[in-house]
Amino acid sequence: MKQLSFLLEKEFRQVFRNPAILRSVLIMPIIQLLIFPFAANYEVKNVLLSIVDHDHSSYSQKFISKITASGYFILTDYSPSYNKAMESIESDKSDLVIEIPKNFEKDLVKENKSSMLLAVNAVNGAKANLGGAYAANIIRDFNQEIRLDWMTFPAFNAIPTIEITSSNWYNPTMNYKDFMVPGILVTLLTMIGTFLTSLNIVQEKESGTIEQVNVSPISKTTFILGKLIPFWIMGLITLTIGLLIARLFYQIVPVGNISLIYLFAMVFLLALLGIGLLISTYAETQTQATFVGFFVMMVFMLLGGLYTSIDSMPEWAKWITKVNPVAYFIEVMRMIVLKGSGFADIKYHLLSVLGLAVVFNTWAILNYHKRS
Amino acid sequence: MKEAVITVNKLTKKFGDFIATNEVTFEVDKGEIFGFLGANGAGKTTAMRMLCGLSMPSSGSATVAGFDVYKQTEKIKQNIGYMSQKFSLYEDLTVTENIRFYAGIYGMARPAIKEKTAQLLNQLNLTPEANTLVKALPLGWKQKLAFSVAIFHEPKIVFLDEPTGGVDPITRREFWNLIYQAAERGITIFVTTHYMDEAEYCNRVSIMVDGKIEALDTPRNLKKTYNAKSMDEVFLQLARGAKRSDD
Numbered sequence: 001m002k003q004l005s006f007l008l009e010k011e012f013r014q015v016f017r018n019p020a021i022l023r024s025v026l027i028m029p030i031i032q033l034l035i036f037p038f039a040a041n042y043e044v045k046n047v048l049l050s051i052v053d054h055d056h057s058s059y060s061q062k063f064i065s066k067i068t069a070s071g072y073f074i075l076t077d078y079s080p081s082y083n084k085a086m087e088s089i090e091s092d093k094s095d096l097v098i099e100i101p102k103n104f105e106k107d108l109v110k111e112n113k114s115s116m117l118l119a120v121n122a123v124n125g126a127k128a129n130l131g132g133a134y135a136a137n138i139i140r141d142f143n144q145e146i147r148l149d150w151m152t153f154p155a156f157n158a159i160p161t162i163e164i165t166s167s168n169w170y171n172p173t174m175n176y177k178d179f180m181v182p183g184i185l186v187t188l189l190t191m192i193g194t195f196l197t198s199l200n201i202v203q204e205k206e207s208g209t210i211e212q213v214n215v216s217p218i219s220k221t222t223f224i225l226g227k228l229i230p231f232w233i234m235g236l237i238t239l240t241i242g243l244l245i246a247r248l249f250y251q252i253v254p255v256g257n258i259s260l261i262y263l264f265a266m267v268f269l270l271a272l273l274g275i276g277l278l279i280s281t282y283a284e285t286q287t288q289a290t291f292v293g294f295f296v297m298m299v300f301m302l303l304g305g306l307y308t309s310i311d312s313m314p315e316w317a318k319w320i321t322k323v324n325p326v327a328y329f330i331e332v333m334r335m336i337v338l339k340g341s342g343f344a345d346i347k348y349h350l351l352s353v354l355g356l357a358v359v360f361n362t363w364a365i366l367n368y369h370k371r372s
Numbered sequence: 373m374k375e376a377v378i379t380v381n382k383l384t385k386k387f388g389d390f391i392a393t394n395e396v397t398f399e400v401d402k403g404e405i406f407g408f409l410g411a412n413g414a415g416k417t418t419a420m421r422m423l424c425g426l427s428m429p430s431s432g433s434a435t436v437a438g439f440d441v442y443k444q445t446e447k448i449k450q451n452i453g454y455m456s457q458k459f460s461l462y463e464d465l466t467v468t469e470n471i472r473f474y475a476g477i478y479g480m481a482r483p484a485i486k487e488k489t490a491q492l493l494n495q496l497n498l499t500p501e502a503n504t505l506v507k508a509l510p511l512g513w514k515q516k517l518a519f520s521v522a523i524f525h526e527p528k529i530v531f532l533d534e535p536t537g538g539v540d541p542i543t544r545r546e547f548w549n550l551i552y553q554a555a556e557r558g559i560t561i562f563v564t565t566h567y568m569d570e571a572e573y574c575n576r577v578s579i580m581v582d583g584k585i586e587a588l589d590t591p592r593n594l595k596k597t598y599n600a601k602s603m604d605e606v607f608l609q610l611a612r613g614a615k616r617s618d619d
Contacts, residue, residue, distance in 0.1 A: 002481075003476060006473055006477055007476075007477065009473070009476075010469065010473045013469060014462070014465065017464050207463070208456055208459070208460045209460050209462055211426060211456050211460065212454065212456065212460040212461075213477065214426060215424050215426055215454040216449055216474070217446055217477075217478065217479070218477045219446075370425070370426070370445075371426055371427060371428055372426065372427050372428065
């Protein structure tokens, strides 16, 4: 254990002498947290709309002004025919076509029903989905309005309607920043855990210094601890900076206990450092380590629930998320920050990540050989 | 009084079908400067790495400082120093920090390290450079420092893999002075080299060709046996038949 102090001393000196590492630990989180939440936005705005109005009635005018007033759509095209409107979709000038049929108003008044056609360009799936949903919502709203116009004094309600009111619990204003910032923080810790550790060790392989260490009587556990502890501490520093930024710039104050976040982060970092270590035992060059690290990161991110909901993934993908520490941490982060969950609520997540940490680190230690 | 500190018996290392080191057998005595010669790719480094516990032998047996190379590598490591072909100090640490780190992982105590560092820097005339980053030092100084670091913990044996590669003749001379000083203190020196003038400095020399030891004797006897004027000629006679080249 006395040897460990020499290892740590050396590792910290090297870190403080390496501006690139300091930058990635200190500056990277600041930049990412200040820029990404504004750009990586869940809301769909600026849906380009093309309208084909065959009716030219007061109702159709009323409808068009309602939909453009909503703020989600930009009316780019007012086409005479459906085919013309499709051309503008093909040339990417519009995302959504609404066709109002002839006799829209007449049918509505006389026969008490009418129809409309909604065509969506689904190349950009998220935009199409949400844009279509918004449009459908506005149409329903419009429908309700005109019905109320007609039936100011209904003797009895001819159309029984079920009113749906939703309230968004835990994130009442549906502020996507509250949702994204904790997630981005997790991705930052993931980067530090996997990349810094694996690159650090592989760099020693490349320069040959690891051989000089391997020929010394130092035990491999001591050596590995000497490599893990500095990056573990750096990860916690990044977390602290991130939480401060969340509080100062986004007024995100965790509802739950902040020490619970740290407890989870400590275990989480252990798992991630284990993965970094594991990569370094297989990679011979920093290029290899970077590529493998990137692949692992992509899988962790895309199957981590930051961008897409895990609940809507297919069964097999859900199984992958079970061995993905990032998925657990993103969920726990949101639970503690937004919902104020306590220890009992995250117990299962904590144990799972602890298990993963044990598996990854044991694997890495077994695969690290002082002798080839 | 001869006392063997390295005994090697039919030690072999195979990489697939390739036999890097083929049943080599030799002994090295305590306090001896043992030259380990051979063309590039002859298997010197592989043999040395097996003795240092960095590479697992395929067959044969060997003991280093009385410990078995299969089972007691960690014991061996406490008793040896090693200087690899690749320069292996940390470029981004200072001279003092490098010494402290390597001495530390060999289990030396901080006060002892401090005292001995001052002595060593003085001896190497490196005191003004104590806080210089190693990457800023000239190659010759780096090599002398690397050697001093390798024997800082007073090992019984030190393994040097082409320690003077790329170093100018004057610095090589100084380097060999350091080797002699270490040998006088009783440290056994196991050294590989390509420089035949350096082979003349060794007490005994072995010459490896294609994974096998072809000759082993004092430089004087080798020259007599092969009827050669210099070690250079001895080496050329033996190595000419080699089929392998390059590492």
